[in-house]
Amino acid sequence: MKKTIWSIALMIGFVMVLFPVQAGATTVQDEIMYRLLIDRFNNGDASLDQQTDIADPYAFHGGDLAGIVKKLDTLKGLGYTTIVLSPVMSNADNxxxxxxxxxxxxxxxxxxxIEDLNNMIKEAHDRDLNVIMEFVTNYVADTHEFATASEQLVKENASIAAPWGDGAVMLDQSKAEVRSHIIEAAQYWMQETELDGFKLHAADQMDADFLKELTRTIEQEDDQFMILADVLDVKVDLSVLEENKQIDAIDAPNVQQTLTTIMSKxxxxxxxxxxxxxxxxRKLLYVDNFYTKRFTQLMAENGRNDLTSWKLALTYLFTAPGIPSILQGSDIPMYGDGYPESQRLVQFNQQDEDVKAFFEKISAIRKQFPVLADGAFSFVGESGAMSVYKRTNESQTVYVALNNDVQSQAVPVTDLTNDEQLNGILGDNLVRQDDEGVFNLVLPRETAEIYIVEENNGLNWPFITFIGGVFLLFPIGIFVMGRKQKTSGNN
Ligand SMILES: [Ca+2]
Ligand SMILES: [Ca+2]
Incomplete structure (x- = not known):
């Protein structure tokens, strides 16, 4: 027995020498992000609730760091790999x-x-979850010392186009004192915690020079530290952010707008x-944010079923180039008519099990097929309101079909050979070449499918599984019956 264990250990060691694990080889494209508003997530410590008033949508509702720890297993189970926290820094009242x-x-x-924060991060890391914190660089509370400093450090009469704009003042990021303060703060959170990254709040509004200075400083401090860019103004040109190579990923508000508009019909x-x-x-893909009508609500208002609409939307978000970024509560799913209703505390006790199962499934598929994270992307074809695209790398090809039509549709795929077959893993659809050399992808109305290109083994797997099961069950049955007889014989 000992000998066997030793030879297994030796073999594992040998394999590890041959195929070393590449440390730090993972990229931001491998992540599945979960965006979390700490106050509105989960109340884990009621002793901290001095400012809590659930009846007031503009007050604290009691969520805290201890509450996040209690839900880490749930988030891990749903397949998320990175949690993006709302700003953790001390705020003015409310x-x-x-x-x-x-x-x-x-x-x-x-x-x-800070100990609670570090404990939360440690608990997350123990579950292989990264933690990113949203970092505010553009604003401070109107009670912050910068708001009343003798040197003018904030912009006079600058209006902030956000629902929380009253109560904040805009920093003048051209001022050296402002810059050094923000940079010191970035270094502080990097040194005092094990955070894995920052999401720069309203990065599109930052002073372009200061953005470069800040992202370079972060990279010098730790080149593995993730930097995400939040986009506040949906109409702004993102080229400054796209040109900044230190930024790993950028919000894609245009995807949210286009996807929700199309899916409303x-x-x-x-x-x-x-x-x-x-x-x-390098885009963060989402359909929900804290200020717009919840996707589920919008779909329901347009007569669409929760599960049906999430299946279509998630299939795009998890298979198109970019990083899926899911808002807290989407997987419940939660309803909300925009701000402030879309920011309600997560209703964990209203979990729809079918919706949850699909969120779990699509995360698992993305992890199982890395081509969905890194593969080249191309449009394949369409028929009515059914569209097909593919992702491909040197080892794998996947076709994705989205049928938003009100009837079934078919799209032909012509660039495969008879040696191949398409295995549809969402709906168990197996497609083989027809007599004309075409792979015909057929989908019922309002459905999606992810087809994995496989070698055509000419085998009918459902039948084989069935027969295999019978062959396996037969001897087990004999064995059990034999035991039963033996037991009764003893009596
Ligand atoms: Ca609390
Ligand atoms: Ca406070």
Whole structure:
């Protein structure tokens, strides 16, 4: 026995020498992100609830760092790999959103302490979950010392186009004192915690020079540290962010707008969305944010079923180039008519099991087929409101079909050979070449499918599984019956 264990250990060692694990080889494209508003996530410590008033949508609702720890297994189970926290820094009273920073160097007292934060990060890391914190660089609370400093450090009369704008003042990022303060704060959170990255809030509004200075400083401090860019103004040109090579991924508000608009109308083709896909894969893809009508609500208002609409939307978000970024509550799913209703506490007790099962499934598929994260992207074809695209790398090819039509549709695939077959893994569809040399992808109305290109083994797997099961069950049956007889014989 000991000998066997030793030879297995030796073999494993040998394999590890041959195929060393590449440390740090994972990229941001491998992540599945979960965006979380700490105050509105989960209340884990009621002793901190001094400012909590659930009846007031503009007050703290009690969520905290201890509450996140209690839900880490749930998030892990849903397949998320990275949690993106709302700002953790101390805020002025009622700053539940995190954008009224009154001290860049301490944790908001309603959430806990820096020890609670580090404990939360450790618990996340123990489950292989990364933790990113949203970092505010453009604003402070109107009670922050910069708002009343003798040197003019904030912009006079600058209006902030956000629901929390009253209560915040805009920093003048051209001022050396502002810059050094923000950079010191970035270094503080990198040194005092094990955070894996920052999401720069409203990065599109930052002073372009300061953005470069900040991202370079972060990279010098730790080149594995993830930097994400939040986009506040949906109409702004993103080229400054796209040109910044230190930024790993950027919000794609245009994808949210296009996808939700098209999906509001069953029968509309998703092809315009697919053709506008940014193939560079550095975009954060989502349909929900904290300020717009919840996707589920919008779909329901247009007569669409929760599960049906999530299947279509998630199939795009998890198979197109980019990084899926899911808002807290989407997987419940939650309803909400926009701000502030879309920011309600997560209703964990209203979990729809079928919706949850699909979120789990699509995450598992993305992890199982890395081509969905790194493969080249191309449009294949369309018929009515059914569209097909493919992802391909040197080892794998996957076709994705989205049928937003109100009737079934078929799209032919002609660039495969008879040696291959298409295995549809969402709906168990197996497609082989027909007599004309075509692979005909047929989907019922309002469905999606992910087809894996496999070698055509000419075998009918459902039948084989059935027969295999019979052959396996037969001897087991004999064995059990034999035992039963033996037992009764003893009596
Ligand atoms: Ca609390
Ligand atoms: Ca506070």
């Amino acid at each position: 700053g539940y959103h995190g954008y009224w920073v009154d001290d860049f160097f301490s944790v908001e007292q309603q959430y806990g302490t 069953p029968g509309e083709s998703l092809t315009p969305l697919i053709k506008a896909t940014d193939e560079a894969g």
